[in-house]
Amino acid sequence: MSLRVDEAALRLWEAKKKMCPTATLTSENTTLSLSDAYIIQGKLLEMAKDAGAVPCGYKMGLTSRAKQNDVQVFEPIHGFLLSEMEIENGGEVNTQSLIHPRAEPEIAVVMRKSVAHPLSHRELLSCIEAILPAMEILDSRYKDFQFKLPDVVADNTSASGFILGSRNWISECQSIPFLGVTVRKNGEICETGCPAAVLGNPLNSLMALIRALSREEIVLEAGSVVLTGGITASIPLFKGDFIEVEWPGEALSLRAR
Ligand code: OOG
Ligand code: MG
Secondary structure (H helix, E strand, C coil): CCCCHHHHHHHHHHHHHHCCCECCHHHCCCCCCHHHHHHHHHHHHHHHHHCCCCEEEEEEECCCHHHHHHHCCCCCEEEEEEHHHECCCCCEECHHHCCCCEEEEEEEEEECCCECCCCCHHHHHCCEEEEEEEEEEECCCEHHHCCCHHHHHHCHHHEEEEEECCCCCHHHHHHHHHCCEEEEECCEEEEEECHHHCCCCHHHHHHHHHHHHHHCCCCECCCCEEECCCCCCCEECCCCCEEEEEECCEEEEEEEC
């Protein structure tokens, strides 16, 4: 059975609204292409904007080996972020309003200048306002958090929420790949890593996003937030869990209620 892109977008929209996981799109349409998947993602963005949501940036996904192994999809992808997804550091997620949330440590970038085309590393740095510790909250709309590449792209790369820290590493950016991060769930260490896991340097992930957007003639606007991708495998979140992501100089935390 073939599934039209607008039907697919509506199905994903409803799954999120009803907090009820859906079958993967590729289980019904085995030939669903990556470009169709990005069209479906674009439709979800339009639907969100029509419902009053405000886009605030982008996220890269599957940019580390740990994340690729985690979901068995081996290609970097990108999705969009909305202002309403931002959670304050120390804040909460309500597990009752999510399907099967997970959390992961990331590096985020905030743009100071708009970028329309790929740049050198040096030029790129002059366009960045801040490089911050971050935590992403994922929530796949698919059963058992399992999907193929076109499914996860269509599902806006499982984007659900994010926390930004306030420690700006822009003036120490050479050392960012080698900063250590520890993830604790309910006080126990469950993951450790460093940002070099993300394509060698999270700024390479930002560059990959800029390349992908420029092919679609999309400008990465000044003020945009970019999540560069999970550094470690993601951690499933259940009611009562307390997640801490600890970096040199700043800790981020989230409670699942
Ligand atoms: C796909 C989204 C990947 C990342 O940082 O790698 C992602 C998923 O794991 O559900 O956000
Ligand atoms: Mg992520």
